[in-house]
Amino acid sequence: MPLGTTLDPMQEQQPQRNGARVVTRKTIGLIAHDDKKDDMVAFALAHKTQLATHDLVGTGTTGGRVAQGTGLTVTALKSGPLGGDAQIGAMIAEGRLDALIFFIDPMSALPHDVDVKALTRLATLYDIPVAYNKSTAEAVLKAL
Structure with a gap:
């Protein structure tokens, strides 16, 4: 662990069994522009079982729409x-x-x-996977 890093017990990731493999809970951010919110809800509904094994956070309306449309827990x-x-x-930075x-x-x-450019820069700088459409979102979920 790097110097200056503190371990937050609320953020500890607990392994879970999913068939024959162990799944570690990850935190996934969900954001969608206005004309893409329906697509995000449809994506989350189609991948509800897999998304339920992770911690989800979303920006205001997107997080609320995903939670309402799927029953998933999303921190808004x-x-x-x-x-x-x-x-x-x-x-991302933390x-x-x-x-x-x-x-x-x-x-x-x-x-x-x-704001979009800042998120893109931070995700690149801190080397986290980012998906901008359904195809890449499916690849990111599969990789997690």
């Missing part, structure tokens, strides 16, 4: 433009996020494009 942060993206970024699923709408102007 602030709405993206109101600081939720920054909260996810802080989790080593408390293992993967990010961020369904970006490539066809819409992004009013908080700076």
Whole structure:
């Protein structure tokens, strides 16, 4: 463990049996732009069993929509433009996020494009897997 790192007992990851293999709980961030929120709920519903083995955090509306649409437990942060993206970024920088699923709408102007770029930079800097669409999100889940 690097110097200055403290172990938070709430963040300890407990192995779980899933068939013949052991699954370690990971923390996954969920973000979706407005026109992609339905896609995120559909993705989470299709992968509900696997997502239920992990800790989920999401920006305001996305987290609430996923929880409501799937019954999964999602820790909701602030709405993206109101600081939720920054909260996810802080989790990345603090080593408390293992993967990010961020369904970006490539066809819409992004009013908080700076926040999106900051998340992309942090995820790259701290080397966490990021998925921007369903195909990569499935690959990230499989890798976890």
